[in-house]
Amino acid sequence: IWLAGEGGTVLQWTPTESVVHDLGSANLTGLDASGNDAITVVSWAGAYRYDGVEWQFEDMPTKAQPADVFVGADKEWAVGEDGGIILWRSEVWEEQLILDDFQDEDLHAIHGLSQDDFFVVGSNGTFLHWTDNRWLDLRTMFEEEEDQPLNVNLWGVWQSPNGTVYAVGSNGMIIQHAPENDEKARFKVLNTNSDSVLYGIYGSSDDNIWAVGN
Numbered sequence: 003i004w005l006a007g008e009g010g011t012v013l014q015w016t017p018t019e020s021v022v023h024d025l026g027s028a029n030l031t032g033l034d035a036s037g038n039d040a041i042t043v044v045s046w047a048g049a050y051r052y053d054g055v056e057w058q059f060e061d062m063p064t065k066a067q068p069a070d071v072f073v074g075a076d077k078e079w080a081v082g083e084d085g086g087i088i089l090w091r092s093e094v095w096e097e098q099l100i101l102d103d104f105q106d107e108d109l110h111a112i113h114g115l116s117q118d119d120f121f122v123v124g125s126n127g128t129f130l131h132w133t134d135n136r137w138l139d140l141r142t143m144f145e146e147e148e149d150q151p152l153n154v155n156l157w158g159v160w161q162s163p164n165g166t167v168y169a170v171g172s173n174g175m176i177i178q179h180a181p182e183n184d185e186k187a188r189f190k191v192l193n194t195n196s197d198s199v200l201y202g203i204y205g206s207s208d209d210n211i212w213a214v215g216n
Contacts, residue, residue, distance in 0.1 A: 006030035006043045025050050025057060032070035032080070042090075044068035044080050049095065062088055062095045069110050074117020079132075081109035081122055101137050104128055111159045111202075121179075123159045123169045127152035131181060140179065144189050152177075158202040158213075170200035170213050 003015040010025035012033070028045040035041045039054030046067040049060045062068060066086020072079045078090035085105040087098040107128045114120025114132075121140075122130040129140040129152065144152045156171035167179040174196035180188040194200075198215040205211030 004033055004035060004041060006033040010045075012041075012043060023052075023057065031068060034071050034073040034078075036073045036075065040073070042071050042073050042078055044071045049080070049090075060095065063097060066109075069108070070112050072112040072114065072117075072120055077117040079112055079117070079120065081112045081124070083108045085109065087122075101130070101139060103139065104130065110155070110157045113159050114161050115163070115165065121159050121161060121167050121169070123156035123171070125155050127154060127156060129156060129169060129177070129179075133181075144177070144179075147189055148191070155199075157200065160203045160205065160211075162205060162208045162211075164208060166208055168203050168205075168211065168213075170203045170215070172199050173197050174200060174215075176200065176203070176213060 005013040008029045010028050010030060012023035012025060014021040014023065028047040030043050030045045032044045041052035043050045048062045051058050051060060066082035066084050068080045068082040070081055076091065080088040085100045085107055086109060087100050088095050089098050107125045109122055109124040109128065112120060112122045119133045127141045129144065131138040131140055141152050154172040154175055156169050158170045159167065161167045165181065167181060169177045174194040176192040176194055178190040178192055182188065200213045200215035203211065203213040
């Protein structure tokens with residue numbers, strides 16, 4: 003288990019020990035891994051990469067302050083403020099284009115089952131799907147299907163092993179999305195009986211999910 007947070011602190015738990023990694027003074031905003039020896043952490047200062055032995059810092063060429071990162075087999079994606087999308091491949095971070103309607107939105111979280119097929123959420127109901135080398139606007143699809151505006155801030159997203167997507171946000175909102183057909187996406191708003199802000203969500207299956215908030 004890995005956790006990252008304020009003051010450059012990364013915590014690592016194994017079955018036999020816990021280890022504290024000190025990366026300096028930067029506040030760490032996102033972490034993902036492709037194994038115990040392949041960890042990437044992002045901060046407003048840039049990215050930190052761990053190979054099982056040592057950490058290396060990498061500059062990220064963007065004015066957006068990264069909030070989260072998603073690690074694939076040979077690509078990594080980071081998201082941040084002002085529609086910031088940064089792609090790592092061939093040892094280099096590069097800024098990417100996003101749909102015009104979302105260039106001023108803050109992107110809070112990213113997750114998926116493939117480095118070429120994943121989901122991003124953010125401010126004012128931002129809900130995007132990257133697939134087939136293009137962005138799909140799920141916010142508009144949701145509003146058309148549910149006949150209601152999606153204008154709350156979405157803070158976390160997780161895709162289960164069978165493909166179902168869960169996005170969480172303000173006012174206790176949890177959106178369940180089954181991306182089986184891009185022409186007619188299926189959405190369901192789950193009742194949480196809460197008005198708390200939900201910041202994160204993760205699980206092991208569709209029957210075992212945890213959401214956290216204030």
